[in-house]
Amino acid sequence: MEAGKLFSEQDAALLEEIILNRRDVRGNRFCTDKPVADEVIDKLITAALNAPSVGFSQPWEFVIIKDEAVKLKVKQSFTEENQKAVNLFEDSRQAEYNRLKLEGIIEAPVNMAVFYKPSAGPVLGQTSMSEVGQYSVVCAIQNMWLMARALNIGMGWVSILDPHKVKNILRAPQQNQLIAYLCIGYVDKFLTRPELDILQWEKRKVRDSVIFHDQYGGQ
């Protein structure tokens, strides 16, 4: 391993398959009666801890939640925020919005809150763009998402929450910032396309419309 492992074309093709098959999973898909073993959660954490982090600062903390009382409190915050959210959409979309299942807090056997913990001193690489600390935590979350999919486990990211309320519920330190609240569990099936694509809530963008060469205008 002196020079680092060389991967094969087949290895890269398998990673592409995992990436293409990863889905955001909500409560209408989770198997509520199939627990997730601690060893499986450990594999997700290992994936997270080996994400890149600015200046090797590893600015992440993970709260693994199975307690139904904690889940219920978080679900309450979702319900409040979701009731506010629906009014932001055009009248014609509100009925459709209300039909969508947008979280799986109670259904998923395991929830996980992921926090950014700022470092006490200056961090190498974080001196000009401070938000790269939070971005490191997101890299860890994406590693977990792919590892969950490779383990045939569903994961959903719930962002319709009041982060301050979630912090209070979890007794998080004042300086920590909630980055993501995740729902994790086995699923009845993985959809073959994103649900919001299938339901035509949003269309997939045209590939060439988001790629530029050397500068904007260079397409």
Added chain:
Amino acid sequence: MEAGKLFSEQDAALLEEIILNRRDVRGNRFCTDKPVADEVIDKLITAALNAPSVGFSQPWEFVIIKDEAVKLKVKQSFTEENQKAVNLFEDSRQAEYNRLKLEGIIEAPVNMAVFYKPSAGPVLGQTSMSEVGQYSVVCAIQNMWLMARALNIGMGWVSILDPHKVKNILRAPQQNQLIAYLCIGYVDKFLTRPELDILQWEKRKVRDSVIFHDQYGGQ
């Protein structure tokens, strides 16, 4: 594929190997004389475009940079920001900081700027925590990082930059936000551990110190 592909234990083990072998690559490792084929960059973009995004908003734009004049301007911003950065560290660390090679803008045959493009209207899931738009772009970047590693290509994230200057250099639309500036190319070797770990700039955190159960205090 009706119910989505089932992956094997070997598949998950391979993903773990890719994750464990991924490195942040700087200019001291890039092969300056080995170009990266457009087909390879296409594979990275495919990985990015299949990342999760809040409300399927796909709020990302990619500028692929090979023009040496553009690279030189970006390198100038790095040099300015890095000179400011070194003074933030304790005197005893400044000599060590100055010895570190922290980017590969000129050495890497391909650079890529990745932007967040806000949506015009409300986005499903982005109504309570607006920063999840930027986080979607980070998920796309982490997909590219893993795919690059599986293709035995190095990638480095340069964050010691003035994002406003980079936006001007690339003529980016006013509302876009620079998320990452990436250096991409073949390498002489991949280090087997993070460079800042090897150099003892930062230590790897103890696993149990960042994991909590049900709430903080529950360790």
